[in-house]
Amino acid sequence: MDRVSTQEPFVVAQHPRRVILLGSTGSVGTQGLDVIAQAPELFTVAALAGGYNLTLLAKQAVAFRPELVGCAHEDIDALAQAIESAAAAAGVANYRPQLLAGSHAASEVARYDQADVVLNGITGAIGLAPTLAALDAGHLLALANKESLIIGGEVVKRAAAPGQIVPVDSEHSALAQALRGGSSDEVSKLIVTASGGPFHGYSQAQLADVTPEQALAHPTWDMGRVITTNSASMVNKALEVIEAHLLFDIPLERIEAVVHRQSMVHSMVEFIDGSTLAQVSPPDMRLPIALGMNWPHRVSAAAAACDFSQAATWTFEPLDEEVFGAIRLAKRAAASSPTHMAVYNAANEVAVDAFHDRLIRFSDIVPTIERVLENYTPVAAEPSLELVLDTDRWARTHATQLLKENA
Incomplete structure (x- = not known):
């Protein structure tokens, strides 16, 4: 467990931490900005990188005033105009950040040297180059872009200093927290929880008839199209199993997925003495995002806590790998x-x-x-x-x- 340290955190400047947000206009990015807005004593925004939603990116830039703004859109003049219009609408004068545009903008933003932490909330394989750029720049990497680690594998692990990568996925954040309860040689098993998605209990025949609209109706999380569909197919859980293997250096055969429909227990670590530690909280990505940006310290009131004064039932059941074969296939691929x-x-x-x-x-x-x-x-x-x-x-x-x- 030398890449995500549970005992010796990567050295980061204390507060306020200067944060770079990659994928700022997406789900993780917008929630990351919400966390920052609620804790200005802990965080400032050093730079933003968004995709093609220039209107939202410009509003974010004017609200948080980063020194550097980048976008995947190739037209840098369009970005400048969007920021100028947003500034005028907000009554903000003389805000002219440095601008970057194009396919390499996110990587260039990730290297910005006036920063401490990079929150990579980009979706998909395009997040790999920015991940490597952030690591090369020496920033703490709060990683929500699981694909960059999964496809980059050893390339990413070689680039990372001990403890430099902190997971932001709720499951891996839960594992990182629970792993602090014991040493690496005391870990018996990692248990990654899954909501089961909208098609839990379906047969193969039933899956053949589902529609895109049904696949996007996730029972718990509000995510983008790709991740929500992956959650329905269990591909997302397969990627998370591989991510856990890479982050924590636990063999694949000692990582399993279990269906937990209530999404309150985000993952568990089983230790050799028979003890199991679980991280529990209502489903709210602001908690792992805040912890990722502030690792290893917690952020006060980042999200609501469980209300144990109310009766509740939590259930756990095995995943049907005959119907949902994505995890078995991913383990075979990762071993190949x-x-x-x-x-x-x-x-x-x-x-x-x-x-x-x-x-x-x-x-x-x-x-x-x-x-x-x-x-x-x-x-x-x-x-x-x-x-x-x-x-x-x-x-x-x-x-x-x-x-x-x-x-």
Whole structure:
């Protein structure tokens, strides 16, 4: 457990911590800004990087006044105009941050040297380069972009100093907290909880008929299209199992998923003496986001606590891996080569888009991933950013071609 330290935190300037938010206009980014707004004594915004929603990005920039603002949109003049309009509407004069635009903007923002912490809330494989940039710059990385670790694997782990990566996913934040209750050689098992998604209890035949609208109706969390669909297919839980393996150096066979419909217990650690420690809180991403940015210190009133004065029942049951085979497939892929998970992730993203375009059925998503993996031959080379990105491109192209052939 040398990458996410549970005992010796990565050295970070104390308060207020200067935070870079990547993916600031997304779900994690907007909630991260909410945390910062509620705790100005702990955090300031050093830089923002958003996607294509320039109107929202400009409003965020004017509200928090970072020195640097970047966007994936290629038109830097459009970003400048959006900020100028937002400033005028807010009655703010003389705010002219440094601007960056284009596909490399997020990575450049992640390297900004006037910062302490990077919250990477980007969704998908495009978060890998910014993750590596943040690590190279020496920033504490509060990582919500699980895909960058999953597809980057050893590349990311080699780049990280001990304790430099702090997980923001609620499950991995829970594990990091519970792991502080014992030493690494006392850990017996990691137990990752899953809500079960909207299709818990469905048969394979029932999954074939679900619609994109049904897949986006998650019972607990409000997330973007890809992550919400992944939660419905259990691909998200599969990625989280692999992420736990990479973050905490626990063998895959000692990591399991369990269905917990109430989403109050976010994950558990079982120790060798039979004790199990669980992290419990109402489902609210502001808690793990706040802890990630302020690690290893907690943020007062980051989220509401459980009300134990009210009766409640929490249930746990095994995941049906015959119907939801994503976890078993991911474990097999992760054990095959350092780049197999890059194929898994890319094939899934292509399949999810095809499902929402109504080109394939929901039940075709995981079989599509499996077919692409079966056709993949890894390159016998040391893993690198270039190799991972080449593998990602191959998998997307191959998955797209397979779907066209089967249309």
